Amino acid sequence: MIWVLAFGLITVLSVVAGLKKRKPLFFLVPFGSIFAFMLVKIIMVPLPFMETIRFIFYLKG
Incomplete structure (x- = not known):
């Protein structure tokens, strides 16, 4: 749940910064994060x- 809140906060902050500074690069920050x-x-998975x-990619379901 904390990750959802963290990504929500990142999204809100980047949208606000993008609208204030008029720089479209800020809108890519949530996708990058x-x-x-x-x-x-x-x-982190202990396989190669x-x-x-x-x-x-081979999961079916």
């Missing part, structure tokens, strides 16, 4: 990296 979070979680990626 979620991508970085997913990458860290994948790296490519095997983990194959496992994730």
